[in-house]
Every structure is written in C-alpha cells, then in structure tokens.
Amino acid sequence: MGQYLVGIDIGGTFTDCVVLDRKGGITATKASSTPGNFADGMLASMRVAAERLDLSFEQFCRDISVLTHGTTVGTNALIQRKAAKVGLITTKGHEDAIHIMRGSRGVTSHDINKVVHFPESQKPVPIVPKRLIEGVSERVDCFGEVVVPLNEKEVETAIRRLVGQGVEAIGVCFLWSFKYPRHEQRVKRMIRDIAPGVFVSCSTDIAPKWGEYERVTATALNAYIGPVMANYLANLDKRLRASGYVQPLQITQCGGGSISVDNAMESPLLTLNSGPVSGVTGSLYLGQAMHIPNIITTDMGGTSFDVGIIYEGQPEYSFISNVAQYEYFLPMVDIQAIGSGGGSMARVDALTRTLRVGPESAGADPGPVCYGKGSDVPTVTDADLVLGYINPDNFLGGSIKLDKQKAVDAIARLAKVLGLSLEEAASGIAKIAEFKMADIIRKMTVEKGYNPRDFVLFAFGGAGPAHAGVFGSELGVQKVLIPMKHIASTWCAFGAAAADILHVYEQVDIQLSPFDPARVNAILEALEEKANAQMDADKIGKSRRRFQFSLDMRHKGQINEVEVMLPERRLKRAFWDDLFERFYKRYEQLYGGGSSYRGAKLEIVTMRLRATAATPRPKLSPARGQSAKIDPAASRGKRKIYWADLKKSVPTPIWDGALLAPGNRIKGPTVVETAYTTVVVHPGRTLRVDAYGNFEISFAK
Numbered sequence: 001m002g003q004y005l006v007g008i009d010i011g012g013t014f015t016d017c018v019v020l021d022r023k024g025g026i027t028a029t030k031a032s033s034t035p036g037n038f039a040d041g042m043l044a045s046m047r048v049a050a051e052r053l054d055l056s057f058e059q060f061c062r063d064i065s066v067l068t069h070g071t072t073v074g075t076n077a078l079i080q081r082k083a084a085k086v087g088l089i090t091t092k093g094h095e096d097a098i099h100i101m102r103g104s105r106g107v108t109s110h111d112i113n114k115v116v117h118f119p120e121s122q123k124p125v126p127i128v129p130k131r132l133i134e135g136v137s138e139r140v141d142c143f144g145e146v147v148v149p150l151n152e153k154e155v156e157t158a159i160r161r162l163v164g165q166g167v168e169a170i171g172v173c174f175l176w177s178f179k180y181p182r183h184e185q186r187v188k189r190m191i192r193d194i195a196p197g198v199f200v201s202c203s204t205d206i207a208p209k210w211g212e213y214e215r216v217t218a219t220a221l222n223a224y225i226g227p228v229m230a231n232y233l234a235n236l237d238k239r240l241r242a243s244g245y246v247q248p249l250q251i252t253q254c255g256g257g258s259i260s261v262d263n264a265m266e267s268p269l270l271t272l273n274s275g276p277v278s279g280v281t282g283s284l285y286l287g288q289a290m291h292i293p294n295i296i297t298t299d300m301g302g303t304s305f306d307v308g309i310i311y312e313g314q315p316e317y318s319f320i321s322n323v324a325q326y327e328y329f330l331p332m333v334d335i336q337a338i339g340s341g342g343g344s345m346a347r348v349d350a351l352t353r354t355l356r357v358g359p360e361s362a363g364a365d366p367g368p369v370c371y372g373k374g375s376d377v378p379t380v381t382d383a384d385l386v387l388g389y390i391n392p393d394n395f396l397g398g399s400i401k402l403d404k405q406k407a408v409d410a411i412a413r414l415a416k417v418l419g420l421s422l423e424e425a426a427s428g429i430a431k432i433a434e435f436k437m438a439d440i441i442r443k444m445t446v447e448k449g450y451n452p453r454d455f456v457l458f459a460f461g462g463a464g465p466a467h468a469g470v471f472g473s474e475l476g477v478q479k480v481l482i483p484m485k486h487i488a489s490t491w492c493a494f495g496a497a498a499a500d501i502l503h504v505y506e507q508v509d510i511q512l513s514p515f516d517p518a519r520v521n522a523i524l525e526a527l528e529e530k531a532n533a534q535m536d537a538d539k540i541g542k543s544r545r546r547f548q549f550s551l552d553m554r555h556k557g558q559i560n561e562v563e564v565m566l567p568e569r570r571l572k573r574a575f576w577d578d579l580f581e582r583f584y585k586r587y588e589q590l591y592g593g594g595s596s597y598r599g600a601k602l603e604i605v606t607m608r609l610r611a612t613a614a615t616p617r618p619k620l621s622p623a624r625g626q627s628a629k630i631d632p633a634a635s636r637g638k639r640k641i642y643w644a645d646l647k648k649s650v651p652t653p654i655w656d657g658a659l660l661a662p663g664n665r666i667k668g669p670t671v672v673e674t675a676y677t678t679v680v681v682h683p684g685r686t687l688r689v690d691a692y693g694n695f696e697i698s699f700a701k
Helices: 038-052 057-062 073-080 112-116 152-164 182-194 212-242 261-266 274-290 380-387 404-418 422-448 464-475 485-497 517-537 573-591
Strands: 004-010 014-021 026-032 064-070 086-091 133-136 146-148 169-173 199-202 250-252 258-260 295-300 305-311 317-323 326-333 336-338 344-348 355-361 456-460 480-482 501-512 545-555 562-566 602-613 635-643 648-656 665-667 670-673 678-681 686-689 695-698
Touching (some): 004 038, 026 485, 038 212, 064 485, 073 212, 086 152, 152 182, 182 199, 212 326, 250 261, 258 261, 258 501, 274 326, 295 422, 336 422, 344 380, 344 404, 404 422, 422 464, 422 635, 456 485, 464 480, 501 517, 545 573, 635 670, 665 670, 678 695
Parallel strands (some): 004 064, 169 199, 295 456, 456 480
Antiparallel strands (some): 250 258, 545 602, 635 648, 665 686, 686 695
16 A cells, blocks of 8 residues: 555646645645646646655656545536537436426526526526437336336337437436336446447436436436546546556545546546535545634635535535536535636726626636736736735746736726726725625525634635635634645645545435334435445445435425434434424524424435545644744745735735744734745734644734
C-alpha cells in the first residue's frame, strides 16, 4: 500500500492537487486547466506535486494509496451541449413527459430575471428530440402489479429503430418502474445484446423514485453524458495505470463521498457538482477534528461562489436538482451557487446608471483586465488589485504577473461614468460582490430555520479569503476560518483526498401511520443487502462499513417531504414517539415554530441508506505549543491599501502567511499573503493562527 493520499479538483481556471502523507504532511499544487482534454491538466498538477516531493512521476504514482478525482467533464458537456445523441424508451402514451416538464420550466429560484419575467422564459433545448423517443406496451400499477406485460417485440423494434438513427446512448424509464424494475432491466439486457456499444441508463438504477418527469429527466441526463464520461474516465484510468498507479481510481460524487471509476462510468450523473461538494467534505473532516458542529462553507473561485451548510455535524442535503433548466431526482449535498467570483465582470447599467457585478465572468481566457490578455471589462480581481489587496508581483506565488495599470485604467473609465473616485469605484465593485455573497448565505441559512450567528464560516477558494471578512461580518457569524493556511485555495482537492467511499440507496414505499415495522424493516434490510453486495465488490472489509438510514416523511395530504435521520438500524413500535418528534422538530425548523399539525396522520415516502467506508487518512493534530511572538522574517513591509471603512488609503502591514505560527495574533487592518490566496483583515478585526494552522478572523473590537 502506498504512502500518499491524493485529491484532484478541476476548476474552470486551475486544476488543484493536494497530497497527504502518512505523517500528516500536506503538499498543494496548481496547474492550468485544459478544457480540450482535462486529463492533461490533471496529470500536469500531479507532475508538479511529484517534483515538490523530489520524486519521478512514475515513482509518485506507484506510491499513491488512494487517488480521488473531482471532475467537471460531465457538467461542461451538459452546459455546452456537447454530449451524446440520446434515445429514450418509455411507456406507450407517456412519450412527452420530458418535453412537457413542470410548469416552472426549471427557472424557479435559479434566475431571478426569468422568475420575475416568466413569460419571457423558454423551455431548454430538448436533451432527447421527439423523433428519438419510443413508446412500448407495458404497464405497472402503483402497487407494483403488472397490468400490461412488456411487449418484447415492440422493444426490439424500438431499439433497432433508435440504433438505426445513430444514437450513442439509450435511456429506459417506465411508469412505476421503481415498484417493479424487471421490465426496465429486461430492456437493458436486450439493448446490450442488440447494440453492445450503446450506453444504457435505466431509471431504476439512477433515480428509483416517484415523479415521472424528474425520474425520466435523471435517466436522460445520465444517458446524455454517459459516453463522454465513460470515454474520459477510461482514458484517464489507462494513462494513470501506464504511469504506475495500481489502486482503483476513485471519483468524487455529489452525495459527499467517492465512488469507484466503474460506478462513475455507469452513473456519471452522480459526478455533477461534485467539485464544490468536496469543499463541504473537507470542511466536515476539519470540523470534526476541531469539534465545530455548525459550519457555513464558502468557496469563491474565478467564476462562482458556492455555499454549503453543515449542521450538528451533518451536511445539508437536497433531493431535487436543476441543471440547464432540467429538474431531476438525486440525493446530494445541498450546494447553492451564484455567478460571483474573482472573474465576475463589473458594468454600469445604461438605463439606471448603477453598478452591476456578475454573473458574467471573464473566466481564465481572457480573464481579468490585469491578466493582459485583451479584456477591457474590469472584474472583482481588478478591483482587489486597485484597492491594494493583491500584490501584482506575487499573484499565485509569483507565477502570474499582473498589470496593475491596465486594471486602474479599466476601473477609472467606470468611475468616470459613475461620478466616483477610482478607489470608490473599486471598493464598490468589491462590496457589491460581497453583499451578493451574504445574501445567498442568508437564503441557505435563515430560510431553512438556521441562525448564522450559530455558525463558523469557512472561507476557501482562490478569492474567498480576500472577501470573507466582509460578508462574514455582515452575517454576524461567530468567526471566519481560512482552513490550513496555504491550502485554502485548493481546499476542494483536499476534500477529495479526505472523502470516504459512499453509496446511496433509496426505495419509495408510501405508508400511512400507524406504520408497520415489519414492512419498513424489510425494505431497510433490502437496501442493506444491496450496500453489502456493492462493498463486497469493492473489496471493503466489514469492519470499515458504516450504514446511516433515513426516512423522507410528510403530513398526509402534503407534497413535500422532509428527511428524518434514523439512528436505529431497524424500527420497533417503541420508537414511534421518538420518530414522530424528530419529524416535528425538523419540519418546524424548516417551516417555522407551530407549523406542524400533530393531529394529522404522517406518511413515509422514501427509505434511504447512505453506506460509507472510511478511507485511510492522517489524523489532523493540533500544535503542541503556541507562541504570540511573530517571526520578524514574516513581515513583508507595508503597502498602501484603500479601506472603505476609513475612506482613505493607508500604509498597511503585509505578512507572509507561511511564516506565521500557531498563537500569532495580528490586528487589522492588515493583509496576509500565501502562495495561492490573500487574506484581507479589515480595520477593527483580528487575525489569529490557531493550533491547527488555520487563519481565524474575529470581529470583536
């Protein structure tokens, strides 16, 4: 077994690599992402890590115990609409469900302009055109009883017709198939016999839940990105093995853990949004070590700002997702994102003469104006540079030299239109971005019944530590924590390296209280059998397996369910009171005190099992000693920085974050620079290095 744990996270601008050794040492590297072939950027970041460790690339690969990879290949294929040609086989008479959609057309709460001006919204370009949808005779009722047997002759004709039209993937989704999956599984076998090179996606494999539109959408999306992901992962796995990596490649998934590369190729939909989820995974690991149960995770990169919630040591989950206006069922860590990153562009609205920031991003190419690649629209990064937060000669450890004058010129043009000074305009750009971030965090906390004051805010990503002091203060959180100093900008890659293996199994079986324990337990046992079979295939020892059960419950007559955790492995009648109380508590947390109705009957809708297996990883240990004395070598002198609170520029102390030690404390205003990020501490706030090497910003005067 090798000595290194490696996590890789591919972003829109950079590909991050974090290496953990058995002694607790951490090596973090970056390389430019390569959209043409993301594997090139991933391997490049690993080569940089090998050089840092003074190893050949081949020796480094041989020494890796577990390599966990977060990929955006599926997400990019969906957004760019450059995936497979997909066919769909469904129950005759229900071919149009994926085109009818829901009444919201997938815009609810996602794009405020489309919500406000709904008549101007449009349905998305179909994933599966109508000419590639085949209806076949079969029917199962709501009790799982076969009403119309599967007409295999029609199925064979449908398969051959789709293959004749050149489809690369076929989705199979029948009505009530989650109650009786045999029809779908038979069609799956027939497709593989007739067209073995065609990718197959069955709803009972990817989303065995009720809700025909969301289920067929999940099935079609999985088929749509399936061939692209399968080719990418197979090629990557082959290149890694040729370089000496012999362990099974793990892929991060949206549920908060990792799955084997084989599982990811069969169910690529699980990988969507897995990069930001890895940031929550890493924060959960660090929070457990530090005994911090309530965490708001914030990841600010070049393009987006992603927010997650950990409450009482458990990530918040969502069970319906939205991509490209298509809503689908999939249990995943709840991540909300807005277009607010370092590359978010600032413009003046021609009609209102007001400043707007984002959601459009300059991306990596051409990037911010200060990159000198031809852009003339200022961004948040340009504003940070003009304000003095960023050292133009030490951006990303000096690997990129920024052109401050170009940033000044671009923002000066904006300032002239607004009638502001250069510094006021730059400060306004930063503040608008920061307040937009505070607003999305409020929606993730207050609207779910949480008080931000009960949380510690974790800030990471390349741009997050520069702005977290402002939006953290605006929210009133306990403190802001920038994790592990020098790896804060590569935190999602750290989270990938720290991810446990995770498989999620669900079964819908709507039951009305009083519940039958035998009926519930039979389903829980069936889910556990599936999990054990998968973990046997993964060669995971029984001592490493952990099972967490939950129930989706609701008041009778309502539509939306809430997830209730189930500490017990099996139900007994004696647990009913505790189970109901947990439901009422969670329901009122979401919808307000007194909103539940205890006189109503309750329903169980979905039973769920999260099966995990811990990966070997070094223990995070606090420093044995702390010192208030700061190493004189940590000082980098002073730089003139404009502070909006003071309404003027003042010479501000600059510090080398790598040389600050646990116990060091610095009062703001000040700036701490690390290799890949900058921590900005505003006047009236204090930065401290804690025992784990994290930067903490507190707001006490």
